[in-house]
Amino acid sequence: MLKSDLRKIYKQKRNDLTFEEIKCLQENIYAQVYDLDISEIQTVHLFLTLVKFKEIDTNPIINYFRSQNKKIVVSKSDFKNSSLTHFYLEKDTEIELNKYGIPEPVNAVQVSESNIDLIFVPLLISDERYYRVGYGKGFYDRFLANCREDCKKIGLNFFKPIFKISDVNEFDIALDEVIYPKL
Ligand SMILES: Nc1nc2c(c(=O)[nH]1)N(C=O)[C@@H](CNc1ccc(C(=O)N[C@@H](CCC(=O)O)C(=O)O)cc1)CN2
Numbered sequence: 543m544l545k546s547d548l549r550k551i552y553k554q555k556r557n558d559l560t561f562e563e564i565k566c567l568q569e570n571i572y573a574q575v576y577d578l579d580i581s582e583i584q585t586v587h588l589f590l591t592l593v594k595f596k597e598i599d600t601n602p603i604i605n606y607f608r609s610q611n612k613k614i615v616v617s618k619s620d621f622k623n624s625s626l627t628h629f630y631l632e633k634d635t636e637i638e639l640n641k642y643g644i645p646e647p648v649n650a651v652q653v654s655e656s657n658i659d660l661i662f663v664p665l666l667i668s669d670e671r672y673y674r675v676g677y678g679k680g681f682y683d684r685f686l687a688n689c690r691e692d693c694k695k696i697g698l699n700f701f702k703p704i705f706k707i708s709d710v711n712e713f714d715i716a717l718d719e720v721i722y723p724k725l
């Protein structure tokens with residue numbers, strides 16, 4: 543199926559989830575995250591939850607990685623060129639919503655992509671080859687292209703991957719793994 547159709551379908555499917563359903567799906571995802579082998583990981587990048595699109599609440603994941611003494615990195619989005627810049631998220635880092643409703647750090651220390659060992663990637667839907675469809679601006683395609691070859695990329699989603707995204711292009715970078723609710 544085409545990215546543009548998948549984007550519409552999975553935006554709607556996510557929007558249709560009730561908060562009770564989301565709570566249950568999240569718990570399943572968190573349990574799988576807490577089961578990952580993170581012994582080689584020092585620095586982990588997470589997205590901060592975009593509430594208007596009913597994204598997974600990443601706060602419990604952030605708290606978990608903090609409790610494991612890992613450094614947390616979050617981004618600021620530049621919609622003019624679809625680029626992200628990255629910053630350490632400390633316990634006292636101030637967070638503000640940008641005009642799209644994305645939480646972003648204020649006055650934090652910038653981090654280069656080369657310091658990131660693990661990235662949790664937001665997505666609407668992925669396929670069995672670990673390609674993904676996001677909101678369609680290419681922020682993550684650009685970001686992942688700048689990361690280390692050995693940086694681990696794990697997608698998080700409420701829905702099971704489909705067989706195949708048919709219009710994957712030269713910029714699309716496959717993830718290493720996608721975590722979605724399993725029985
Ligand atoms: N939490 C989170 N942060 C993220 C992403 C994400 O998927 N989740 N992104 C992943 O790449 C980037 C942001 N991508 C976004 C793309 C569109 C809109 C948005 O509000 N779109 C409006 C139309 C905006 C316009 O073009 O004027 C809409 O769809 O209504 C928000 C975020 C970077 N940060």
Ligand SMILES: Nc1ncnc2c1ncn2[C@@H]1O[C@H](COP(=O)(O)OP(=O)(O)OP(=O)(O)O)[C@@H](O)[C@H]1O
Pocket residue numbers: 545674675676677678679680681682683684687711713714
């Ligand atoms: N590294 C790159 N350099 C230049 N253009 C890029 C790059 N990566 C992606 N693009 C362009 O960005 C646009 C959006 O890409 P795509 O449809 O794959 O977005 P997406 O993965 O759904 O969005 P997002 O990453 O923001 O969640 C496409 O037109 C694509 O060609």
